[in-house]
Amino acid sequence: MNVACDWAFPLVWAQQSELDSIPWLKWIIVLAVVFFGIFPGIVAYTVWGERKVAARFQDRIGPNRVGPLGLLQPIADAIKLITKEDLVPRSADRWVHLIAPVLILVSAFLVLPVIPFGVGLAAVNPPSGLIYLIAVSSLSALGIFLAGWSSRNKYSLLGAMRAVAQLVSYEVPQVLSIVPIILWAGSLSMVTIFDKQVLYGWFLFSPPGMLAFVTLTIANIAEVNRTPFDLPEAESEIIAGYHTEYSGMRFGLFFLAEYLSVFAVSCLGTAIFLGGGTLPWPLTGEPVVTLGGGETLFAMLLLNLPLIGIFMAKVSLYIFLMFWIRATLPRLRVDQLMAFAWKFMVPLCIINIFISAVWYECVIRPSKPNYLLGWGVTLPLVVVSIIGVLALYRSSMKAEPVELTTGSRRRSVVRSVS
Amino acid sequence: MSTPTITRPEWSTVIDPVLQKELEQHVLVTSWDKMLGMVDTVYNWGRRSSLWPLGFGLACCAIEMICTASSRFDIARFGAEVFRGSPRQADVMIVSGTVTKTMMPMIARLYDQMPEPKYVMAMGACASGGGPFKEGYNVVSGIDKYLPVDVYIPGCPPTPQALLNGLIMLQRKIDGERFTQAPWYRGDVERDVPIPVLGPDLIDVRLLEVTAEKTAQGLVEAREETLVKPTLIPAPQPEVPEVVEAVSDAPVAPKAPSKLDLLRAQAAGTAAPAAAEGTEPAKPAAKPAGKPAKKVKKAIARPSLVWLGDAGLEELAARINTRFSDGTATIIQAGLLIPSERLVAVCHYLRDDNLIKYDYLASLQSVHFEDCIEVNYHLESTTTPGKLIQLRVRTSEKEGEGEVPSVNAIWRGADFQEREVYDMMGIRFTGHPELKRILMWDGYAYWPLRKDFLEPYYEGPTKVFESRVEDGRHFRSEEFNPYGSNTKIPKDYTGWNTLDSGDDTKGKTLLPTGVEISELGTDQFMVSMGPQHPSTHGVFRMNLRVDGETIVGLKPVMGYMHRNHEKIGERNTFLMNFPFTDRLDYLTSMGNNFGYALAIEQLMGDEAKPPERAEYIRIIMAELTRVASHMWSIGFLLNDLGAFFTPALYAIEERELILDLFEWASGSRMMCNYFRFGGVAFDLPKGWIERCRGLVNNRLDGKIDELDRYLTKNEIVIDRAKGIGVLTAKEAINFSTAGPILRASGVEYDVRRAAPYGIYDRFDFKVVTGKNGDVYDRYLVRLEEMRESVKILKQACRDIPEGPILPGKKSYQIKVPAGEAYSRVENPKGELGYYVYADGSGTAYRYHVRSPSFINLTSLEQMCLGHSIADVVGILGSLDIVLGEVDR
């Protein structure tokens, strides 16, 4: 690796060398630029994108006065939010109130370093990247809870209660649907997972992979509190949920954090299921296979530019999917949400782990992968398990009238006491 | 202007924005000032481009505000579509609608909770200065009495375009602001507004001392001495031949050219007693001894157009008399007078044992007569509909003495209606479980619908008030009122130092009591949902007691939009009242017009029989209204269930097309004011009916199918709506629910069929009913009803004949015979009834609206208990209330 390369890929360098002071500095500078410049920028335009997309879904135009196509809208919003008065309610727990949004934002940021955006473009590559990722992303639950608790507002509290219940519940299917990947890649390192996909093609392309991808997506949407799982901030029920009492930039931080985590989970989904920046099946491993190998700056650029481009395209699609769902679906109720997580998602994910073991046996472990056998065996299994779990779930929800009669029993209690 | 309006004192320099822009563009930074100028540009640009409105709407104007966010107008273009539910995150408060006294403390509080820099836009005539409802006793004459307003948007309601224009104006204003002079960064400028208090009236704490002083002087009472008061008439008596001679037109004002001067002097608080002396003749005028009472034309005595009939009533009276003791039922003006001590027994009999089971309390209202207050009940049977009867109960007229047994135990639908009568007339209903004021607040000093209660801005029994027209000059009501505002406090009020800005006078008396649900020993807590809440469809409030998220207690709190429709209606001449009916349920103005027209037409008899074409036009308008209203309601139900506006906006699109038709025919999108007694105001313009046909035949069906396709089978909608908020048929009837709510519970009761009005009997349509009476069925019923409406529309558009649209010439002088009428129409929200008691003068003696939204709410508590907060929102959405009609 030559010197120029150091400047261009200090990230790569940083993790490989023993970090003496000057590269350290460069590393930090680049990190700062990427993390405080590019990511917030991406997030800001995600917000813009959402407003535009939602507008189109609703047969409207969306922002178009502030800059061409409304492109300056996020900047205006940022200026407005920054200059806005920052209120802390009188009876709020001041310090907790102030720290909570930062905590959430940090948690969203911390997810990003382990994402391999391209070859050698992961800020850090800890061997247990996935575990780390799950650990830091669950930090946001704490932040949300603190925000709701410290505000001394009943709606905030309700939002916080909902958020904690929801985030904790959906973390389980989220983790469980990552397990097949760990199984197949034989590693927790995000970079290794990426490399394996260059080798074997996207992990999505297998029946258990698809199922895991779907469950992960659902769990992701729940983790970032978006419709139909946006209960913690359900506008029509509890005003703005846990951030009801936040104003100005502190509210802006919540906004930022929310969209940052949207971006983060999209990156996660892309990295572990959609093969990062690689192209799909007939072109398995492209463009890494063709362009990879070079060590020069030029070669690295040549490889990484398309990689990042494709990666971002996938991320955009993933985010668009979330927008789409948001623009079309109503919201679940708390009990339905929990039932869905525990009675449907978790069993399905667990079954899927077994199915992916079958896939592993058929396709990944043998030196000559037998795709036909893999599909032939796992596809029926997946279909059967989905149908089975769904039927079980349905029948458990069929019990709802029973629950309602308990509801009316309750009502009669209510009446007799009052 | 004599009354102080609050302005922001801090803006000293006004720079021509154009000039400033010019400067900013062409001058290089050469000094600190210019540098600051550039900062200003960026600062202002950021704020102007990102104005997030507070998502709260007060009244009719709010509907137009929502429309501004819809696809046709799209406020999002300006980056202002981010309606925030929390004041903490909002930049501009759009005060969209009538500011009532009950709501004012809440608005002030919301304003204080908004972070700086914050702006206020007064949208519509009401928010700017009181608007059409200014004379109401519960209306604040413009939000600028309390908050600093940045932009006023005229109109009633302002069209969405006008609101957008207002937004642009606000942006211009922001462009002229300077970072360095911004008051919100200065510690010395106090920008919070003190929160007014609900005491005996709404009291501005800034003026507390002056108010107390003026009250002690008794200026109000002194002024009222000088005014011509409304005449009370005696209650009708059974002796039919001996016709009660109702006093005709309003007594002539004493010939006192000095009256205005006098009033002005009065307002100034000078020489009041002396002046009062001079107008003593006003008093005798109330009882015109010398004037021979004109023989007033009397309307046919019948409670409603479709009713039991004279013979049936006599037979029923005889039966009651034999069953109970003689004299239990006396027929007066086709109604049964029942002595109050036997009321409950008779009602039981009528509900359970009578041949026709009167299981449905249609309406309950009261009339203040000279010698008594009469409470009357309209009963209907859902099993044999069309047999309406009217009961009367009379009680003492004296303030605070009236007492009537409550029929709440027989028809739970009486709950709110009795509370309303209590609130308005001061009659106590013995046996009512929770007799608290419902529209006003406990502690309000008066019983506003008593004939002897004069509003603070009262000038005479009939509009147009003299002060508006005398000598071509005009005066503002404020100038006559001693307080200079819409305030009236009894002279002997003393509790001044008990008034507390932090007090929630209206809500705190209605807290649900604790209930143990025998599960975990968890703590319960109280949540106040509303009056400013994204899902309460206006300024409605629920006090919830929740255990976790489970509702264990719920008390609706309403009256935040009580703008005194009935009192104002008694001052209006009959014709003048039309535009006010528009503003009841502001989503269905045509339907409201219809009901009101029918009531007066019933009194006027054949003289006001609409010609054929007018009948068809009426049906077309009413059914279009139904489609528009149901569209809106389904869209917003989905919103309440958590959909992110998409269904609502698609529904609004269709509604806009219908509004276009309305605007074309009547001149206004929302407030159509289109019906007249005996017809409609204008003939349909050329091409209208073709366009309507196009819409009806080619578009609406498809759009309804579209809604059906996307929503009906949606897994989440089904999960969220099925089995939620169940009301059995029996309960639904007992609670007097109406419209889609009643029918969703499986009761086939539709006024269009049960008591056909207009020419509904000619059309082929189905009365849609549901089975389970849950949120889902209500949704389905509405959906199907739209289909039926389209069916009716197709027939009507096909058959509409040419011809006149009014029976006679257009006339502004309506002579309405004395009598009593109750008309009912099947409005989209349910049975809308108008009760009118006319005394032969130019105004209604008593005017009452049986509002479906209001009465449907009676069942809310029952439906919500045991469900979760999310469900409450859905249930409320499925009730489809409109606050203009709930609170009137």
Ligand code: SF4
């Ligand atoms: S009456 Fe209604 S439409 Fe008119 S200004 Fe007032 S709130 Fe707006």
